[in-house]
Amino acid sequence: MKSEPDAFSIDDLINHPQKVTSWEGVRNYQARNMLRDQIQVGDLAFFYHSSTDIPGIAGIVEVIRSGYPDVSALDLQSEYYDPKSTAKHPRWYTVDVRFKKKFQQLISLNQLRSIPALADMQLLKKGNRLSIMAVKPNEWQIINNITIGL
DNA sequence: GCCAACGTTGGC
DNA sequence: GCCAACGTTGGC
Numbered sequence: 001m002k003s004e005p006d007a008f009s010i011d012d013l014i015n016h017p018q019k020v021t022s023w024e025g026v027r028n029y030q031a032r033n034m035l036r037d038q039i040q041v042g043d044l045a046f047f048y049h050s051s052t053d054i055p056g057i058a059g060i061v062e063v064i065r066s067g068y069p070d071v072s073a074l075d076l077q078s079e080y081y082d083p084k085s086t087a088k089h090p091r092w093y094t095v096d097v098r099f100k101k102k103f104q105q106l107i108s109l110n111q112l113r114s115i116p117a118l119a120d121m122q123l124l125k126k127g128n129r130l131s132i133m134a135v136k137p138n139e140w141q142i143i144n145n146i147t148i149g150l
Numbered sequence: 151g152c153c154a155a156c157g158t159t160g161g162c
Numbered sequence: 163g164c165c166a167a168c169g170t171t172g173g174c
Contacts, residue, residue: 004160026157028169051160109161127167129159 001052001097002131010047010058010102019099020064024072026078027092031132036067036093038134044100046135049125056108057143065096088120093127103147117142 001021012122013021026032039045043063049055063083069090085091112118122133135143 002160030169055161129168131159 001045002048004051005049006052009049010099013047013061013099014102016099020096022070022094022096024070024094026070026094026131027080027082028130032131034132034134035095039063039066039095041066045097049106052074054106054108056106056111057103058106059102060100061097062100063095066096067093067095070094107143107146111146112143115142
């Protein structure tokens, strides 16, 4: 799950009293479908910092509420407001996540690219701009192993 | 349904 | 700031 740290970083999540946030603001249909249909309570996700000096994986979050309508789409004051979404026919979805772990060191995009076994990872594929992406079990394990000892 | 124009993402 | 690689919009 990607976030621009200037907008919302893993430290922002840690600083939240309950260390919980709604992952609102996703406005892409493919990513929406994952939020709505696939992501389950108990799922773990990497928290990825994008559009920053050193992009990469900052830590891990756990899903504590599966897909439900993203009400920021109905909020006129929100930067995520979408006039085409209504309460009756919500267009966008979100999930709630809780902080699980922050890596001692960020696992940079460069570092991920240097690992041959991760070559097929969706995150590393050319032109991929999705903010929510599946991670395969073996990819998860490889990345998690890097963090052992970090 | 096609596709040109435009907008967005995100690494560099 | 640049630009590749998308996604979206809207006229036809």
